[in-house]
Amino acid sequence: MSSSESFVTLATNDNYALGALVLAASLRNVQTTKKITILITKTVSESIRNVLHQSFDFVKVVDLLESTDTSLLEALKRPELGVTLTKLHCWTLTQFNKCVFMDADTLVVKNIDELFEREELSAVADIGWPDCFNSGLFVFRPSLETFNQLTQLAAKEGSFDGGDQGLLNTYFSDWATKDISRHLSFIYNMSIVSTYSYVPAFKRFGHQVKVIHFLGSIKPWYCSFNASTGQLNTFCGNTYAQEFIKNWWSIYVAKVHPTIEALNLVGPMSNMAIAPPPGSSICCTSQQPSTGDRFNAWQQGQIDYLGADSFDNIQKKLDAAIDNL
Template sequence: MNVFIIGLLFLLVIPEVSPQKYAYVSVLSSNDFLVPAKTLAYRLKKLNASIPYIIIVTQDITQNSIEQLKEQGVIVHNDTKIDTPYIATHKARKYQYTKIRLWAMTEFDVIVHLDLDVLPTRDISTLFKCGSFCAVFRHSDMFNSGVFVLKTNETVFHDMVEHVQTAESYDGGDQGFLNTYFKDLKFAPMYDPTGKQPICENFTMRTLSATFNYDIGMYYLNNGRLLVDPDIIHYTMGPTKPWLWWTYPLFDLNWMWLDARQEMEQGSNAELDTSIALAATNCLLILFLIILKLILEHFVVNMTTDTVSNVETHVVSQAIYLFSVWFSLKLAHQSAQPVAAWVFFASNTAWTATILTSIYTKLRSGVDVKVKSVLSCVTFTMLTYALSWLILVQISHFNTRVLFAILSILAQQFVVVTYIRYALIVRPCRQQIHKYQILPNNHHVA
């Protein structure tokens, strides 16, 4: 009985220790990053559903985007963007200081910040125990702000706000500012998630291993070889982001991100809706080109000539093809599913180049191009794209893949343009000449 009473008194006297509150937090300031935000939300929930994921959305984000985030279980915090003091020379949306708002989120004890272009490969909740501020040094004595850990503190937040206008930023954005503010992090010991290494009491900050922020640039510089087994992959290379359809199949690490996206969209009609929208757009484009052909051939009649130089036909054919490629790239939504987008792009390029070339032939030579010739050019162009894509996806070494991609683009430019020029300009004009040569001595017949 005495033991029970002593134990009860002990529980009453010792204060209850509440568990720490953790959260993953990102910042969204452009609707272009909606798909990666939803994909990251899905992956975090799949790896550890007990930790909330919060996205700070700025005034640039539409209500529709916010609703889509909430459907993925994201907790949305609306806030205003903190512009960089270097905004006069750094106008891009990525140049901002909004990330410092994380220190003011004192409803949580520890926050792991994640840029929207990262992909966790396993549960990363061990990061919450690393220290007061933790980040990864990669290429120099500057750390990357794509992934970092912090303990919230309003005093630190207000101090940061006071230093925004005066502290240097080597890149004009939050990464440069944070490197200035936490300049002593480079001297801190590395965090050991296993807990086997002794803890250094002189530092509350810790550096993180590259496994927690693996730069894909290192992968490609090493001919497609992983130097570590990454916990977090960071897709740092701007033009090669994994939600951009044209990066497939050249950048093979993007397939890992695409798997996560397809898991996220499984059971929804997102992929089907996108494919239908692309097909409808393609049909509308073909219809528009046909109508344009009929209008131009009917109203423009003063360009016809008896002799068209080879130089002119070569230049015009190249120009039409390059325009068709550029136009088709602009027409395809950048975050469409890669296979559907590539089919859409190839089809648009083929139809645009073919119909515009047939218009040129009619206006300059007065020759009608047969539908059969148009269809053969469309088919040939699409088959060359399909063949290049299928070969590229089978090449395992990155350097070899890049070399083949470059040669393929050059060869495609030559082969496709040559075929279209012959099928739609040279051969129809020759057939027209031969048609009139059957008249004896080219004499005028009344």
């Protein structure tokens, strides 16, 4: 196993720590030869830290870096993005020569060790603005100099989106034009939204996908899963997203829950019920927005493509309305 290279992820709360545990298990499922590291903040509970130490090669506690651009965060309606600046600490992992950062809401389905052949900063284009890269996965070289320059840039100019992606795209501003080899294929960071927004492409290229990114408000741990049947109890997202969410849960049940159970942890996460014995349901819920909130979100272009506003749900409402005519 390479000791000079590592996958790196980040968790600032227990829910994302759970996602990180599944991510680590998925990397080992595809037989990675690299180390796996997680950065955590003090907001991750002690009980979950015990599980993380069982699953990761390195666990490092870091300070929370928050964005001061409150106006930008408010404009984005995503105040939680501020804590993602904590991601900058990945550049302090100087015991490694090269790393691949992955958000905790990603899932690896095929071996991706070849990413370590790429140079900093290699990443996938963002589907919202392809001249920018998506910071959910990127190749980088740890460097205290880079870390200091990034934090200085954050203090001086802030971030144009209030989070780490805007800041990193400002710092690595030549990503779009300097070197095409730094543009990674979409298969390394496929947003789950894409299975809805461009179905023909997914049908054509989906079998090549290596990394799934559960980008947006629908996270696997907010869905309800039956460990006995291997099926979701509720419809989460669209038909294609369902399969990836079930894949996530299958890894959780097989690889993560046994570790939690062995440590006799009971309900360490406030927003999620730990899996009961096989044959029972694993149920996780998230607060559903009101009709008024959903209308306002539509007006602002914030459409829940994978949830309440998915094509399948809209079609069901249309069919019901037609039946009532």
